[in-house]
Amino acid sequence: MPYRNTLRRAFLAAAVATMATATCAHAADSFPTQRITMIVPFPAGGGSDGVARYLSEPMAKILGQPVVIENLGGNAGAVGAAKVLREKADGYTIMLGSVNETVLLPIVNSAVPYKYSDFTAVGKVGSTPFMVIGRKDLAAKSFDDLIALARKQPGKLSFGSTGVGSYQQIVMEQIMKLAGVSMLHVPYRGAAPLMTDLLGGQIDLGVALPSVVLPQARQGAIKAFGVTGQARDPSAPEVPAISESQSIKNLDFSFWFGVFAPKNMPEDRRAKLAAALEQVLQDPKVKQQLETAGLTVAQPAEQKDFAGFMKQEDQKLRAIASGIKLD
Structure with a gap:
């Protein structure tokens, strides 16, 4: 017995x-069983919001549950990003974020309460280089001309960025370092006031995304001196890469977007979200929408080590920021 x-x-x-x-x-296989909230850490109507809206509906169709966008701006994206990290790591709260709020902000702003490794990297969406632009009557026709002019007038040429510690400032600080020139930094609170002053001749140069400034450049209202990626941008093939110049070689700065979740999300759920994102990015309609918005859509190979890519970006930007005075 x-x-x-x-x-x-x-x-x-x-x-x-x-x-x-x-x-x-069964619980893992059935995920998701309820709606997913995609936080956009900027107000509705901006670039990040547009990218999120291109992705949300097709992702919802693949996942079988609504993907609802929640806009939460503030502190250059840090408010929304911090909220994501306070949520459960169950896959039901994700973020359409960028290099700005996930990698750069924690480096340049000690008040930001997180670091890039606090996020689960779901997948990369796409990227775009920056474009160095100038007022239309600036006495330079090419990037090499621009650097020559800066060497003749140390500290005299001014460049605008979207704020102290912004990615645009980081880019120009690195350009100045590599070219051995100095310029005056003029921070703005956004791209719109920067463009207003550049068009009005109040500043000499600016750094912006091609999608924002190409119409003015093609109309001759401003000059486009080069893009900061390794190669020419497909949306502006007429503008050379700065690395084609004699002044600087191997410059590589791109503004990229990705999908993120809180740290320690179960791998099976991360993989399911990543697979849905990858499928969406291969959709011809979505790809066209993103390309029209100025993005080069991420390839499947870029998805495999997105977390590793973020680590490399952190190391690169941290090294640059440590060697400059952010003011």
């Missing part, structure tokens, strides 16, 4: 364990 009781207890324990395993597997 004791033997039978022992056997019965062992059988019941095994049955319970099997049921628990099956239940967990």
Whole structure:
């Protein structure tokens, strides 16, 4: 009899364990079972918001649940990003974010309460280089002309950025370092006032995304001196890469977007979200929308080590920021 009781207890324990395993597997396989919130850490109507809206509906169709966008701006994206990290790491709260709020802000602003590694990197969406632009009557026709002019007038030429510690400032600080020139930094609170002053001749240069400034450049209202990626931007093939110049080689700065979640999200859920994102990015309609917005859509190979790519970006930007005075 004791033997039978022992056997019965062992059988019941095994049955319970099997049921628990099956239940967990079913929970993983059935994800998601409710709506997913995609936080955009900037107000509606901006570039990040537009990218999120191109992705949300097709992702919802693939996942079988609504993907609802929540805009939460503030502190250059840090408010929305911090909110994501306070949510459960269950896959039901994700973020359409960029290099700005995930990698750069924690480096240049000590008040930001997180670091890039606090996020689960779901997948890369796409990227775009910056474009160095100038007022239309600036006495330079090419990037090499621009650097020559800066060398003749050290500290005299002015460049605008979207704020102290912005990616645009980081880019220009690195350009000045590599070219051995100095310019005056003029920070603005956004791209719109920067462009107003550049068009009005109040500043000499600016750094902006091609999608923002190409219409003015093609109309001759401003000059486009070069893009900061390794190669020419497909949306502006007429503008050379700065690395084509004699002044600077191997310059590579791109503004990229990705999908993120809180740290320690279960791998099976991360993989499911990543697979949905990758499928969406291969959709011809979505790809066209993103390309029209100025993005080069991420390839499947870029998705495999997005976390590793973020680490490299952190190391690069941290090294640059440590060597400059951010003011």
